């Protein structure tokens with residue numbers, strides 16, 4: 504049983520996405536705030552990341568962002584977070600997000616989101632932590648990912664137990680329910 508009070512959100516930074524993805528991020532931030540979960544993320548003011556933070560902040564939530572100096576000029580930094588921590592590099596950012604969180608929720612994203620997600624899954628596989636990891640498979644966005652991980656398992660490169668390291672749900676509401684059930 505993990506007591507979850509602080510939730511890390513991994514999701515995309517791209518703005519070249521359909522509105523429904525921004526709405527999904529905003530919805531997650533809103534629900535986290537309403538359910539009194541603190542949000543932790545990468546401090547971006549762009550894409551699903553920025554929408555999630557804005558959803559939380561506009562509904563009375565608190566948000567910690569961890570921004571790496573190497574992204575200055577590359578990724579827009581959110582300027583009105585509850586707390587912003589500036590770090591030197593991407594690895595320190597990921598460690599900072601990990602240390603401050605009791606659980607991880609993954610929304611649609613790209614390579615950065617996948618990097619962050621695989622890292623917390625592989626750490627859990629090595630028993631470095633036991634924090635819940637929940638992927639929101641919004642409109643089947645992560646179907647390809649699920650298929651790929653099943654391929655790992657079918658070919659013996661990952662054990663059957665790997666499936667227990669993370670949960671795949673269809674909606675933000677289910678993700679919140681999964682958080683509460685952990």
Ligand code: AMP
Pocket residue numbers: 514515516517545547574578593597612613614615616617618619
């Ligand atoms: P993306 O899913 O590619 O839009 O990226 C989501 C977030 O992950 C952004 O804040 C990126 O800065 C971050 N990111 C991108 N590449 C990496 C990486 N190699 N390690 C950690 N975070 C990354």
